[in-house]
Amino acid sequence: MGQVIEVDNQRGETHPLLTETGTGGLFSAGYLRDRPAGAYLEDDETPVFLLTNGKRGVEIDREDGTEQLTAGSGYRTIVVLTDRRLVILVGDSDAVSVDGDQCLTVRLVDVDGVAAETGRREGRLSVTRTSGGTLTLHAGADGLDAAAAYLTAASQAWIHVENTLDDVQRSLVAATGHCDAGEYDAALEAAQEAYHGLNEPRRAANRFDGEWTASAMVARVDQVQRRCASMLAEARLGRARRFSDDAEAHWRDDEFEAAHDAFDDAREELETVLTYDSAAVSDRDAVHEERDRVERVTAELAAAPLRRAVEADRDATDADDPADAADHWDDALEAYCTVLELDWGADERRFEGDPDQLRERLGEVVERLVSARRTAASKAKRAGDWYVGAEQYEVAIEEFEAARDQYDLALAVARERYAGATDHLTVEREAIESRVERTTALRDGEEVGPVTTPDEDADTEGVFDVEATICDGEADTTVSVDGEDAPDSEGQTDETSEVAAIDSSQNGSVERPDR
Known part of the structure; x- marks a missing residue:
């Protein structure tokens, strides 16, 4: 008989289904053959629900037909619903092309629809993919509706976050192009637009994390935010170099006030960059040195007219x-x-x-x-x-x-x-x-x-x-x-x-x- 288990991540306990391997006995079900289910997860991936069945396995419906994957004798099919993916593990799969456990994954952002059907003791969860085809997962009836509700909410949240991040990344691409062309003002504007575009996906990710104690969506937004910060730093460093060059030119033309203004602008950009996280600034020591140089040259400029x-x-x-x-x-x-x-x-x-x-x-x-x-x-x-x-x-x-x-x-x-x-x-x-x-x-x-x-x-x-x-x-x-x-x-x-x-x-x- 299959099971549906909601993982208690707040207590930090790990379920045996994620850590054990081997066959079951007369009165116990087995696990996977080669590696425990937890080994198939990424380091920053959090399991939320576990679905198991013994003999029913998983059915894959495609345009060209249906494929049935079942576990070998003494093993089980374990499905892990994480905060990022749907991980389907068939212990000692009977597939001809597989020797041992078989692993199938579906990103939550690629889930197009979810449906749950339950009987007295068993149920099945159908997952339609955006690329086409349906996966039917067999499990116990108790808790299956909750698992289906999570999968629906998680996939919708991921789709929303990724769609908004697409806009952010388009702005980042534009900022990169402007930087490559030496158009640092336009690059900064595009990078700031990208950074401000993170507000909505950040709210959605935090809301999802707060409800399910699942941080993958937050980590995804953090990843894009680091790219935004790196682009902001690059644009500001480019502006600082340009301001410094402008200051030197003004100084050569005896335009002392304009030179001082430009050096002030350069120093402000450099100090702003130094407030960014270390991951956003590849060579923080070089930025410190340039900031110190600008301050030193500005002091020389202040004394030059007299x-x-x-x-x-x-x-x-x-x-x-x-x-x-x-x-x-x-x-x-x-x-x-x-x-x-x-x-x-x-x-x-x-x-x-x-x-x-x-x-x-x-x-x-x-x-x-x-x-x-x-x-x-x-x-x-x-x-x-x-x-x-x-x-x-x-x-x-x-x-x-x-x-x-x-x-x-x-x-x-x-x-x-x-x-x-x-x-x-x-x-x-x-x-x-x-x-x-x-x-x-x-x-x-x-x-x-x-x-x-x-x-x-x-x-x-x-x-x-x-x-x-x-x-x-x-x-x-x-x-x-x-x-x-x-x-x-x-x-x-x-x-x-x-x-x-x-x-x-x-x-x-x-x-x-x-x-």
């Missing part, structure tokens, strides 16, 4: 030539302004540099910049005066124009940041413009009223070498003048000197040195 300003400040202080110094002061001014404007209006500054100290130094830099421009202009003006005295008018004009350019640069800064210096600089620039006009007239042979060079600019003794601030390949870089001072490269602006008109009666001679 460091550049300080370096320009130092270069200006160390420069010997006033024009070079002015250019460095100009760089320092721009750099300090950049540092001061970073994170303007933000509650918390991300870049190094105290705003009050920056403003104070900025004022000093402006003064030194204007002073250096004025000194460079004075140097060029004195050189121009000397070249006029040497009747080298083209070179003189170049020197005066260089002086005028320096005044223009100084005025541009003064008008915006040093208003007190604009009037004085404007007067000096006008004087330079007058020199350009007079020297141009001298060069062109026009009449220019005589102007006497001030006595303090004359030196009746000695010969001086003069280095021009601007000189092309055709002009002399050194001239000898008897009875006149050469322009002092470090001299200050002479407010009262005029362009000297040299006539043939003036003492002294101008000689071109041999090359």
Whole structure:
């Protein structure tokens, strides 16, 4: 006579039908011949019902006919309804093609219909497969309806879970394609869609597990969830790499705030990945190292604007030539302004540099910049005066124009940041413009009223070498003048000197040195 046994999984007890082998005696039924029934189950598979019969075995109805499988003498047919499959075991099967026990399995997701028929002492359970064909299992009548109810509920739950997981896996396939194409934003969106799609199968699996203490469905959802987490990690790591590359590009273009934002985004992605389960992240140590690198580089970025300003400040202080110094002061001014404007209006500054100290130094830099421009202009003006005295008018004009350019640069800064210096600089620039006009007239042979060079600019003794601030390949870089001072490269602006008109009666001679 057959049996139907509901396994008590909550107590953790194992029924002998799952652990024993061998034939039965005169008053006892046997088991399987080769291995116990439990050996045919997966490690994470839970038995819920056991159905047995001695001689009736199992009938398989197909389109081409019916096949009857029965157990050998002294053995039984044992059917295990698990949380994943229908496992049919025929002890020492009489099938010609089988030597020993015969095993047939049907996944619960492949069950299309279940019907139970019971008599006074015996019953039979018919299982229709989605692929076609019906299996008829013989067992005892007592408990068969409960087994049929379980099989129906389990198969329907599995079908529902797998159908919803199909949608999840389609999203995972899309995410994988986006990752392979480097489209990490789209990959993350698809992976998140897949992850959110787990909510319904998770609820169904938990409900089934709570009712039957059967965890295979939960394990199946967990398996897909691990794939989702791995894809989320891959997409976020791709985004982190892209953010880091973007940050480096912004930094090279001096877009410091955008660079910091991108590094922040990269660090956020990496920290999110580190919250995932270890199984989702193949190389957690590498992610830690990349996160640490991003933090280190971000700290370097935070110091870079101020460091550049300080370096320009130092270069200006160390420069010997006033024009070079002015250019460095100009760089320092721009750099300090950049540092001061970073994170303007933000509650918390991300870049190094105290705003009050920056403003104070900025004022000093402006003064030194204007002073250096004025000194460079004075140097060029004195050189121009000397070249006029040497009747080298083209070179003189170049020197005066260089002086005028320096005044223009100084005025541009003064008008915006040093208003007190604009009037004085404007007067000096006008004087330079007058020199350009007079020297141009001298060069062109026009009449220019005589102007006497001030006595303090004359030196009746000695010969001086003069280095021009601007000189092309055709002009002399050194001239000898008897009875006149050469322009002092470090001299200050002479407010009262005029362009000297040299006539043939003036003492002294101008000689071109041999090359």
